[in-house]
Amino acid sequence: MQDTLLSINGLTKAYPGVIANDNVSFDIGKGEIHALLGENGAGKSTLVKMIYGLVSPDKGAMTWNGAAFAPPKPSAARQAGVAMVFQHFSLFDALSVAENVALGMENPPKPRDLAARIRQVSEQYGLPLDPSRDVASLSAGERQRVEIIRCLLQDPRLLIMDEPTSVLTPQEVDILFETLRKLKSEGTSILYISHKLEEIRALCDHATILRHGKNVGTCTPAETSARQMAEMMVGSSFATPEARDVQLGDTVLKVTNLSLPALDGIGTPLRDISFELRQGEVLGIGGVAGNGQDELLMALSGERLSQPGSVAFQGRDVSQDGPGARRLPGLLSAPEERLGHAAAPDMSLTENGVLTAGHRAGLVSNGFIDWGKARSFAEDVIAKFDVRTPGPQVAARALSGGNLQKYVVGREIVQKPDLLVINQPTWGVDAAAAAAIRQALLDLAHGGAAILVISQDLDELMEISDRFAALNEGRLSEPRAVQGLDMEQIGLMMGGAHDMEVAHAAP
Amino acid sequence: MLRLEKRPEPSRAWVALSPLLAVALTMIVGGALFSMLGANPFEAIRTIFWDPIFSPQFSGFTRPQLLVKAGPLILIAIGLSIGFRAGIWNIGAEGQYIMGAICGAGAGLALYPSESPLIFPLMLLFGALGGWAWAMIPALLKTKLGTNEILVSLMLVYVAETILASAASGFLRNPDGMGFPGSRNFKEWGNVHNGELIANTGLHWGVVAAFIAVIGAYVLFSRHIQGFNIRLTGDAPRAARFSGVNPTRIVLFCLGMSGALAGMAGLFEVAGPAGQITIDFNAGYGFTAIIVAFLGRLNPIGILLAGLLMALTYIGGELAQLMLGVPGAAIQLFQGMLLFFLLATDVFSNYRLRLAKKEVA
Structure with a gap:
């Protein structure tokens, strides 16, 4: 339908022991x-890094507006008009917005001109932000x-966004999508990386699906169901968590007026948090990151x-x-x-097992570590x-994010907790693994854990x-039963909406 | 264009090979250096690495020196490695060594001239306590006030040197020494002298203690939960907190252990090879031990070998000065090269060198 901006032809990139991208076009x-x-x-990051000039391909070529394109470094890619918003922001807390940009x-340009721009x-793009x-x-x-404005100031032709909505409230997601659609209407192309299939269906014109480094198909998301896309990604169908009947038992955790000052002055203080959690119950706490x-x-x-x-845990003060x-x-x-x-x-996976399971799983006796037991504990989690x-002797950093997540979550679940507190259980984990982790959590709750x-x-x-x-600025809203909650109410509980008023007031 | 690429896991081959490669490179570049100074490079290398042990002419004197010099280096370096593994940088072992020597010697001299067999163990206890207490100063300042242990421990070396000077010329001065600075000589005090256990080997109690420390540290790091917690703290402090490690206790333990071992090394030295407290009895072992700890890559067995190698270059270096007229600074340069090349080759344990493809225009 349109002219091609960037054409990728047979890109291949191998790392020791793994082919990250195999003939992707x-x-x-x-x-x-x-x-x-x-x-x-699956090789998304590697592919994007090649487009952005961070990594050079072993084989294959790209064309940009019909001309050969092989950026040796990111500044060359930026010169051509590629801009990228990374999943993890690279901003300095102590500096102002304008200084960071x-x-x-x-x-x-001069600080005053920059602030004006x-x-x-x-x-122009409906992204409320005060530069000072x-x-x-x-x-x-x-x-x-x-980060987005930093990119837009370079007038990019192609904007790459890596998992942009993972840190946003529903309202903020709407704002972002408006911006992206506006950019699109002005002729800017966007390469959008996400796990959230519904979002992709709502926003994207085309989708390319990678599996094990290979392009396994391109589809039109609006005409494809989320489930079909997920199965293309995984290569097979996966289980959705089963419904269950909840049987609540005794109170396991009782938090009463918990307040904590911010650590080292950075971060968020906790303010007067109170709630209870009972056996067999799953309490979900949402909120915008930070x-x-x-x-x-x-x-x-x-x-x-x-x-x-x-x-108080099981009626005993553990504070x-x-x-x-x-x-x-x-x-x-x-x-x-x-x-x-x-x-x-x-440290190896075995050692990382000892990290939390040392005493509870009996891997340590009289202060001495039983490495045989520690190894079988790790093998148990892995299986x-x-x-x-390849095995429990592998260093944690050598695992991909999703695999390591399975290991660190599994490490706790295998220890049969009475209460499991877990933050972002499926962050950056693929759909099949995420479903497995959620199912494991539900099974655990079914077994009577909170x-x-x-x-x-x-x-x-x-x-x-x-x-x-929901957590908002260190305060916890009153927990409510999930049945009957809609996105609008949740958004208000999260209180993320207040950010927008500041910018509308700005001149 | 050459490029460094991080390996997913450290290469075992490189971890084992890099010390050997570093020694070989040091010999080559050092040999070139000596030849530029007008000495025969092969003769210089032989004098440093071979003659101290095997030369019929010198080895009778130099061979025992090997253990005498390696003993304190290993003992101190083992202590330092415990802290270094946890990311706690005790740079002031020299000061703890001096304070251990003064406290231990003082405790013994207070009981002079008793010949009780308990005096030497008592001195050893006070030596360890002296070093421990001196290391507790940076430890407590760090845990209570958040000061930097590198600076505090280093500064305390100079305080300890001043105390040493005043001990040698004041409160520990030999009353029968006709006003000369320096304490009584332990070599003339029968039971209390930390002499050679086997004649002409250089083996004294300090060397035995060093071997015990090597074994102890090996067990600590490979089997014990405390060693695990120390490594964990060094690798990922937040993960250590999450695991339940109390960072204050780790700081106190690590600095305390390295201080106590350095203090013991000081006592063994003053009661043995040095013989007495003098103004300049400390020979820089506390600083050299830092090199030994890293050369041995903070591994107990590695430290044992590195301590012996470092002792060899000391003795061989002196021999080379004497026999070939090589300046002392060249010997120090030579020792520095060893650490330099080790750190340089060590890069390849975690990184591999890649020949980047030519960029397509």
Whole structure:
């Protein structure tokens, strides 16, 4: 329908032991929103890195507007008109929006001109943002706008967006989609990477699906069901979590007026949080990233201690107990950040098993580690959770994100917790693995454990939770039964909407 | 164009090979250096690496020196490696070594001239305590006030040196020494002297302690949960907190252990090879041990070998100065090269060198 902007022909890139991209070809038209779909480790990142000049292909070629295109480095790609919004933002908290934008530019204009241009672009595309605010005070959605505006100031021809909606509220997603459609109407092409199939169906003109580094098909999302696309991604059908009858037992966790100051002045303080959680219950906690999710997990796991009486587990006050003392009676947790928090990157899977299971699973006696037992524990987790790895001796950092996530979640579930606190259980995990993890959580709850799921994926929370609450600036809303909640109400509970008023007031 | 690419996992072959490669490169570049200084490079290398052990002319004197010099280096380096593994950088082992020597020697001299067999163990205890207490200063400042242990421990070396000077010329001065600075000589104090256990080997109690420390550290890191927690803290501090490791206790343990071992090394030295507290009795072992710890890649067995190698270059270096007239600075350069090449070759354990394809225009 349109002229081709970027044509990819037979791109191949091999890393030691794995072919990340195998003879991948597709075209992106001018003014087209093109989705790139695939499981974790399917080769999406590698492909995008080749387009953005971070990696050069082993074989194959690209053409840009009909001319050969092989950017040796990102600045060359930017020169040609490729811009990219990464999944993880590269912003300096201590600097203002305008200063952050200037840092990413080759020839930044004078601060005053730049602020004016930021205002102009932000109004033109409906992305409310005040250039003089410090990035530290911005929500995740606003930070993403900084990144997008930084890209738009370069007048890109192709905008690459990597999982852009994972940190946004439903309202913010709407704003983003409006912006993207506006860009499209002006002739800018967009390469949109996402796991969220419904979004792709709503937004994208075409979708290319990668599996094991190969292009397994291009489709028109509006005419293809989400389930069909998911099955193309995975190569087989996968189970959706089963409905279940909930039988609530005794109270397992009782949090009473929990308040914690922000760590080192950065982050979000917890303010007066109270709730209860009973056996067999799944409580879903939503909210925009950076509203106290990490802090809540750390207060429950024992990494941060709180005032006496604020956290009671099985009727006993544990607010002054560290992580080890909480784990022994059955309060287990799985933090969001896999590498560096849930797992030590340079340590093997066996050693990472000892990290949380050492005492509870009896891998340590009299202070000495039984490496034989530790190894079989790790092998058990690997087998039960289908972790794809040559063996438990492999370093955690060598696993793909999704596989490591299966390992760190499995590590806790295998220990049969009475309460599992888990932050972002399926973040960056492919659809099949995500379904498996959710099913494992539901099974665990069915077995009588209480589960607290913190997530930014609302579909996930609606799917597995019995009750839902939202975190907003460190406060927790009253938990409500999931039945009868609609997206609008949830959005208001999350309170993400207040960000927009600031910008409309700006001149 | 050459490019470094991170390996998914460290290469075992490179981990094992890089120390050998580093020694070989040091010999080649060092040999070139010596030849530019007018010495025969082959003779210089032979003098440094071969003669101290095998030359019929010198080895009778130099061979025992190997253990005498390697003992304290290994003992201190093992202690340092415990902290380094956790990312706690004790740079002040030299100060802890001095304070261990002063406290241990002081405890013994207070009981002079008793010949009780308990005096030496008592001195050893006080030596360890002295080093431990000196290391507790940076440890407590770090845990209570968040100060940087690198700076504090290093600064305390100079404080310890001042205390040493005042001990040698003041409160520990030999009352029968006719006013000369320096304490009584332990070599003349029968039971208390930390002499050779087997004649002409250089083996004294400090060397035995070093071997025990090597075994202890090996067990600590390979089997014990405390060693695991230390490694975890060094690899991923947040994961360590999540696991339940108390960072304050790790800091106290690591600095305490390295201080105590350095203090013991100081006591063994003052009661043995050095013989007495003098103004400059410390020979820089505390600083050289940092190199030994890294040369041995913080692995107990590696440290054992690195300590012996470092001791060899010391003795061989002195021999080369004496026999070939090579300047002392060249020997220090030579030792520095060893660490430099090790760090350089070590890059390849975690990275591989790639020949990037020519870019298509």
